[in-house]
Amino acid sequence: MDGTKQRRRGDTRQRIQDVALELFAEQGYEKTSLREIAERLDVTKAALYYHFKTKEEIIVSLFEDLTKPIEDLIEWGREQPHTLETKQEIVRRYSAALDEAAPLFRFMQENQATVRDLSIGEMFKQRMMGMREIVIDPEAEMVDQVRCISALFTMHAGMFVLREVEGDPEDKRAAVLEVAIDLITQAHGGARKTQEP
Incomplete structure (x- = not known):
């Protein structure tokens, strides 16, 4: 019984999140x-209150749920050596995590001013700092550090800019990933040169 009741509650919570994100995308968060x-949802306001008291609670729960793979990736990356293979794997996993959370990141992109005022703005900043930490060698030259950060932002930009470009979504995602991995590979090559005697 507990499992079924918990599953139903989880389904309702997810339905609320999905519908809220749809409406936020259509009308904007503030409106x-x-x-x-x-x-x-065709439920009473009281039923909605049972799960979430505010719109911010909904968006925070969405952010926590959809960015959990990124949080897990950061934890994993911190335990790995700073090798080229590790960084390439980080970029691949980050690409998959962004793809899964695309509706949330679209909302954040289109509502930047609002996001800055919400607690998810700071949460996102912390996630990005964690990603930076696992892809950058602190001893690397500045140009290589910039390449690593650019690899992450290439994936963000690709998610938004390429929506307007015709073509298969998987082909576009693969192209963005290829460019991001190229940047990481170039940065790793530069870091190796500076360490050689």
């Missing part, structure tokens, strides 16, 4: 009310 979310 969407909890009442509209409840109406779209």
Whole structure:
């Protein structure tokens, strides 16, 4: 019984998150009310309150759920050696995590001013600092550090800019990943040269 009840509760929570994100994307975060979310779900406002008291609680829960793979990746990356293979794997995993969380990141991109004022703005900044930490060698020359950061932002930009470009989504994602891995590989080559006698 407990498992079934918990699963149903989880399904309702996810439905609320999905509908809220849809409405935030359609109307903007500020213009969407909890009442509209409840109406779209065809539930009472009290039923919605059972799961979430505010819109920010909804968006924070979405952020935590959808960026958990990124958090896990950062933890994994901290335990790995700073090898080229590790960094390439980090970039591949980051690409997959971004793909899974694309609706959330689109919301964040389109609502930047709002996101800055919400707690997810700081949470996102912390995730990005963690990603920076696992892809950059602190001893690397500045140009190679910039290449590593550029690899991450290439994937972010690709997610938004390439939406408007015709073509198969998987081909576009693969192209963005290839460019990001090229940047990481170039940075690693530069770091090796500076360490050689």
